[in-house]
Amino acid sequence: MINISDRLAALSISATLAMNQRSREMISKGIDVINLSIGEPDFDTPEHIKEAAIKAIHDNFTHYPPVSGFMDLREAITLKLSRDNGLRYSPNEVIVSTGAKQSLANVMLSVLNPGDEALMPAPYWVSYPEMVKLAEAIPVIVPTGIDQNYKINAEQLEAYITPKTKLFIFNSPSNPSGQVYSRDELKALAEVFERHPNIIVLSDEIYEHITYQNKHESIGQFDSIRKQVVIINGMSKAYAMTGWRLGYMAGPEWLVKSCQKLQGQYTSGACAISQKAALAALLGDQSAIKCMVKVFKERRDLVISYLREIPGFEGEIPQGAFYVLPDVSAYFGKKVGDKIIHNSDELSMHLLTEAHVATVSGKPFGAPGCLRLSYASSTKVLSEAMIRIKHEMEKVR
Ligand SMILES: Cc1ncc(COP(=O)(O)O)c(C=O)c1O
The missing domain is CATH 3.40.640.10 (Type I PLP-dependent aspartate aminotransferase-like (Major domain))
Structure with a gap:
């Protein structure tokens, strides 16, 4: 029998890409999933950069x-x-x-x-x-x-x-x-x-x-x-x-x-x-970066204000990038319905299937007590996601 190499067999699939894929599948089935798992700005590439690429094609x-x-x-x-x-x-x-x-x-x-x-x-x-x-x-x-x-x-x-x-x-x-x-x-x-x-x-x-x-x-x-x-x-x-x-x-x-x-x-x-x-x-012009950072900061502050309202979501205010990594280990061993949440993998999966919010478990980042949320989405979308998470966590006993 032909098997893949040991080298590749030992390699894990990117957890963030896997979560992204899973939420895309749910979305394609008509489920209203909010995806906070992705690590990419939701802005479009600035026009002058796109123009340079178009020119490069014309210039062969x-x-x-x-x-x-x-x-x-x-x-x-x-x-x-x-x-x-x-x-x-x-x-x-x-x-x-x-x-x-x-x-x-x-x-x-x-x-x-x-x-x-x-x-x-x-x-x-x-x-x-x-x-x-x-x-x-x-x-x-x-x-x-x-x-x-x-x-x-x-x-x-x-x-x-x-x-x-x-x-x-x-x-x-x-x-x-x-x-x-x-x-x-x-x-x-x-x-x-x-x-x-x-x-x-x-x-x-x-x-x-x-x-x-x-x-x-x-x-x-x-x-x-x-x-x-x-x-x-x-x-x-x-x-x-x-x-x-x-x-x-x-x-x-x-x-x-x-x-x-x-x-x-x-x-x-x-x-x-x-x-x-x-x-x-x-x-070229670097001003788009400043605008983007200003928007990210507003989003960060919004997400942090919601997280502060969820008991058991602990963490310091992030100073950069566009992620928050709350420690959620206070929920491990607790019940929602008749299901016990043992770890952040299960909590992340629960939030996806029940609250329709895609997050990533902290485990593949070496932070097994945490969840990673990306705030590279509009404030409207982020507010809705945080309300869904808050409501879902209120059901955990
Ligand atoms: C810390 C870190 N390094 C590198 C990358 C990959 O960047 P690129 O898109 O340039 O491959 C990412 C993308 O998420 C990242 O978060």
Whole structure:
């Protein structure tokens, strides 16, 4: 009998995509499901970006692009890194990929050997441990608590480093917790990495523009660890370009070359038309981002005000991204009708089937006591969803 490989058999299906799929199926059957499971802005891509893509088609950017991306785009990325983050990179230290997801996978496959350890604070983004497993390495989870705003500190980090630690992966602003690291918090972590120069620090900054209080800080700003830091970013969240599949990484040239080798064999360069659209996005008017963040902040405040009214939904106010991650473990072991809710998987499923609201269980994010709700929907839709959740939770005894 022919079976799929052990490597693939060990891989989990993306929990967020699975929940999204399930709610789409219910919607297609005519059920009025509100989907709070998706991680994508509900805004459309700004017009000037779409125009640039249309022009690219007319200008026949329809051939294979260079594997590492067009030079003008790589230059624009270095400009963006300097403008927005104060980071200095040359185009040789940048590679364009088919989404930040591919950039992350490229790096993991480039640096991890079987048996190497990749550290990540929990809650983490669902795909990190799976990508590590695909590279036949070991995800090592550093637990954090609600009391520390789900952020790792220097002592915890140091305690989990072993001679096998090859990689540290994190994101700020965080999906799923919405928390944001300050400069001082990052500096403390950087000092630990300075003592461990063989560890690659993979900093996923895809939500950098979506912050509500303090500006995003990059761990790439500390010169003492510059050779170790790899920045991941992309167009999906800041420019509402999830469908264009365009991301990039900036880091040491040897790593860029390795990712180039991998892309050369796996996928070739990212879509030429999307690259031209990304160029327009990075160099053009940035005001759409500010408007989007203002709307996200109103939505966050609305969702938080509803959550405060639901007993047993605990958590701090998220400072970035567009997710809330309430701890709902107070409900575990309680009954609704004759059904007992044992965990967040069951609670999430119950809310989908009974309240017709799609959320994601915190379990695949390493937060088994929590539910993740995305507030990338209109205030009207969010209000309706939160009322449905509140009513459903009132039935739990
Ligand atoms: C933390 C994080 N990193 C990376 C990605 C993937 O981004 P892209 O659409 O560029 O592949 C996502 C998407 O949800 C994300 O939440």
